[in-house]
Amino acid sequence: MFPFLQRCCFHTSFKVQKLTGTRLLLCGRNKTTWCSLSFCLQTDVCLFSRSPSLSPASVYATKLQPFHTSPPCFKKKPPKDKKPGVLERSVESLKESPKPALYLSLAGLIPFVSVPLAMAIQGTYYPEVAFAQVLYGAVTVSFLGGMRWGFALPENSPAKPDWLSLANSTVPPLLAWQALLFKDVTQSAVMLVLALGIALHYDVALLPPYPRWFKVLRVVGTVVMALSLLATAALKAISEEQLSDSRQKWQNTKE
Structure with missing residues (x-):
């Protein structure tokens, strides 16, 4: 050959x-x-x-050698590190919070959640229990407002005890007092939700840098308290509607 x-x-x-x-x-x-x-x-x-x-085999292999190189577009790219989302970072921040602050904050939400839950399970609206929830909400809002004084008064605090810091802390207690003056529980609940929102805005946006775990804990607590108050107001509206329907049926049957 x-x-x-x-x-x-x-x-x-x-x-x-x-x-x-x-x-x-x-x-x-x-x-x-x-x-x-x-x-x-x-x-x-x-x-x-x-x-x-x-x-001939070596010549053929030499000629085909450039065709065996894979193009760059088919090469596997290294996986990019995904940044954690807002929810994941919030959960991590809650895990970093001190245990007493976490457990006491969660325990303080029990009176808010238990009232609408108990009335929904029994299917009956209790005005006295609803007013007790509103009263507890007013005390909580006053405590959140006064917390700014405790943060601004120490000498080494980054916050200054000026008019802006100390006057803003009195707004939530005034709204809580106004909520107790209403005779209707629905109006009181709406006023307390507004006061909770203002206190949360102060703690998250206007105050000097609080720890991240405290801000996340404040957001979670405010959401739970607001939803509990609105749930109580909704149960009151449902009970009043049912009561009016039953009265109308009784009058129709009487006539």
Whole structure:
């Protein structure tokens, strides 16, 4: 097989020489260029024919070598680190909070949640229990408002005991007092929700930097308290509607 390849290569070189000679006769002006071209072709063909270590398989592998490289678009990109969301960061902040502050804050939410839950389970609205919830909410709002005084009065505190810091802390207690003046529990609950929102705005946005765990705890507590008060107001509206329907039915039957 190898002698046959050699003869083919030598025969090819002879044909190349004959072809270049013919071109040289036809084109006399470019004699130097065609001579250099014929010499290069003859040298390449002879080297290819005389190299015993160069097999057709190796030549084929050499030619196909660039095609085996994978394009950059198909390479796997390293996975990017996903940033934790707001909920995940909030949960992590709650885990970092001191245990007494966390447990006492959660325990303070029990009177808010238990009142509408108990009335919903029994299917009966109790005005005295609802008023007790409103009274507890007013005390809680007053405590949240006075907390700013305790934060601004120490000498090493980043907050200053100026008019803005101390006057803003009196707004939630005044709204809580106004809530107790209403005879309707629904109006009192709405006023307390407004006071809770203002106190939360002070603690999260206007106050000097509190710890992140405290801000998250304040947001969670405010949401739970507001929803509990609104749930009590909704149960009162449902009970009044049912009572009016029952009275109307009784009057219809009496007539």
